[in-house]
Amino acid sequence: MTPVRIGIAGLGTVGGGLLEMMAAGGPLAGAVSLSGICARDRARKRAVDVSAVPWFDDPVALATAPDVDVFVELMGGADGPAKAAVEAALRAGKAVVSANKALLAEHGEALAHLARESGAQLRWEAAVAGGIPAVKVLREGLAANRVQAVAGVLNGTCNYILTEMDRTGRAFAEVLADAQQLGYAEADPTLDVSGADAGHKLALLAAVAFTGTPDFGGVALEGIAAVEPVDLETARFLGYRVKLVARAARTGAGITQSVRPTLLPADHPIARIDGPLNAVVIDAEPVGRLVLTGRGAGAGPTASAVAADLMDLAFGDVRPVFAGPADLMADPAATATAVAVPSRFYVRLRVADRPGVIAAITDLVARHGISIESFLQRPPEPGATSVPIILTTKPCPEAELRAAIAELAGTDVLLGTPLVMPVESA
């Protein structure tokens, strides 16, 4: 192995974790030598003494420095300095290792072109699910498989919030504040709770599994802000758990990608992943089902993924930026709309508490050809003028269900905004 000369831009949680791994003197220390660093605040006190390492104020200058073979981008952000520096490195023919999911999901195709033109390697294991080597498993371990679906819990913040709401009955906003204090959330937590962070990661996994390039715009995104303790409690009563599920699947109509709160049977492998953990479930032929779980964020796990990419480069490994399973290029996958695929659904309505309301709802649902699987009215919440009605459906097109709900919204029966979540089987 020839050690590679690296320049690290970004010395926050992940960059600091990487410096600590190098200082610990394990295999990584023999695989890399540090040529330069760049961060926002030169004066900041760090766990590892970097005073002897050449300092760069400009990440582009670091990315193109003659004694840098691999530019390690740990700054974050889809645009701005991170993008400029990664582009400069690739143009200069230098390998790039990045943990930047937003950059790769939103500009991955253009960056892959740049890498191809200059023959540079672009690696991004750390961008998805922190310490879980999901990209390696898909791109290398399953290189000759046909992937049917990739699903996962890809945002630790949302998983922590849903787990805590379920455990304590506390409301979303209150638990979000805890997650921020614990340091799980992104600098802008709307990226987490809106599903966008999980969407970035899903688009990247789907690129390797199916499509060859990330299509973040094609991910149907729905966050967790509308989920209430009553939903978690009722799901549990029905034998399910609610998770923010990121899922890309091969369907008759093409590849679907979605991130949305979803009911999973209590014995589903993802249903048992609690707190800030991540999980990735891959269904592929001929391997069958693989379940990977672990820590999806934090200094150690994310630095572990960056280090794995650096070790690969030191060993001279060469891989495509996104494409994985061998049939990908020969069989380009069309994308399809996730909502067009029939599913079972959970619906929570808040309705007026008066005679005839249940009859009106069941009549309406029947007129739309939707068959009800279970139906229950929860007791009115303290001080509320409405009652929650929860129903689950047999498989139906979501558009039909939404049309029925829209009709109900035109009456004085419906109070508040309904919540619709898909219900998955094992």
Ligand code: HSE
């Ligand atoms: N905010 C992310 C999460 C961190 O909660 O999973 C890692 O991408």
